[in-house]
Amino acid sequence: MANPLLTDKAMGLGNLNKQNDSWAPPTVTQPINDGPVSRWDSGVMTVAGTASATMMLLVLILASATVTWLSIDAPAPGALVQIPFGWVIGGFIIGFIAVLVGSFKPHLARIAGPIYALAEGVVLGAISRAYSEQYNGIVLQAVGATLGVFVVMLLLYRSRIIKVTDRTRRIVMGAMMGLMAFYLVSFIIGMFGSMPSFIHDASPMGIAFSLFVAGLAAFNLALDFDMIEKGVANKLPAHMEWFCALGVVVTLVWLYLEILRLLSKLRDR
Numbered sequence: 606m607a608n609p610l611l612t613d614k615a616m617g618l619g620n621l622n623k624q625n626d627s628w629a630p631p632t633v634t635q636p637i638n639d640g641p642v643s644r645w646d647s648g649v650m651t652v653a654g655t656a657s658a659t660m661m662l663l664v665l666i667l668a669s670a671t672v673t674w675l676s677i678d679a680p681a682p683g684a685l686v687q688i689p690f691g692w693v694i695g696g697f698i699i700g701f702i703a704v705l706v707g708s709f710k711p712h713l714a715r716i717a718g719p720i721y722a723l724a725e726g727v728v729l730g731a732i733s734r735a736y737s738e739q740y741n742g743i744v745l746q747a748v749g750a751t752l753g754v755f756v757v758m759l760l761l762y763r764s765r766i767i768k769v770t771d772r773t774r775r776i777v778m779g780a781m782m783g784l785m786a787f788y789l790v791s792f793i794i795g796m797f798g799s800m801p802s803f804i805h806d807a808s809p810m811g812i813a814f815s816l817f818v819a820g821l822a823a824f825n826l827a828l829d830f831d832m833i834e835k836g837v838a839n840k841l842p843a844h845m846e847w848f849c850a851l852g853v854v855v856t857l858v859w860l861y862l863e864i865l866r867l868l869s870k871l872r873d874r
Contacts, residue, residue: 649840649841649842650837650842650849654843655833655846655850658718658847658850662721662854666723669723669726670733671726672726672730673689673727673729673731674730674733686738688732688735689731693731696726696728696731704717704851704855707847714851715844717851718847721854725858729861732862739869740868740869743868743872746868750864750868751857751860758827758830769831774828780821784818791804805866806873807871811870815863822859829849833853
């Protein structure tokens with residue numbers, strides 16, 4: 606995603622050559638063989654290795670979320686499910702720290718990535734269970750929609766229907782920073798009054814807001830694919846596979862949560 610993880614500086618890419626619009630050789634250390642792939646790994650980043658690392662992280666998230674889901678007792682008839690908020694807060698904090706470590710120390714991403722996946726799985730498992738109790742079948746719909754968006758964005762990117770340019774990246778990054786600022790201001794206002802209702806309600810404006818945020822998350826996938834492609838083209842070290850995989854998984858988690866929220870609003874109409 607267009608997050609602190611997958612940036613040109615963090616990935617060690619060289620400056621863009623303005624004349625031929627290509628990337629200069631990266632100024633990184635010699636490749637080291639610590640990627641997720643097999644002994645046939647050449648010591649440099651590959652698409653297959655990145656896909657392998659991404660799948661491993663997704664499996665860890667699924668396993669952690671499943672355990673968390675099953676550990677939550679079914680609510681009494683008419684009662685709300687009791688979410689272990691301590692687990693959720695702890696998982697969020699651990700996951701956030703893991704992302705920061707992976708962002709500033711890319712060579713530690715193969716450690717930070719699994720830690721993030723396990724911690725975020727706890728968060729997703731608890732949140733998904735709460736939504737499932739209120740909206741029957743919504744979790745499977747959200748998972749299916751997330752996978753569908755991922756496939757569509759990958760096809761659009763591979764077919765070059767969607768092209769990631771510097772201008773595109775600046776627009777998406779600007780939109781994300783604006784969204785983060787909006788959430789922060791809304792949170793501060795909420796401490797003294799009430800947050801803007803359309804963030805959570807099922808009004809037309811609320812649905813439009815969720816569509817915008819989900820669309821922004823989806824477009825971040827294209828930026829992720831672009832950074833992976835550049836990393837492979839520049840023959841970055843194999844540990845960058847985990848670094849990029851972590852970035853993709855962070856985007857997918859964000860996309861899933863936004864789709865889950867959007868579907869719940871549509872159910873409330």
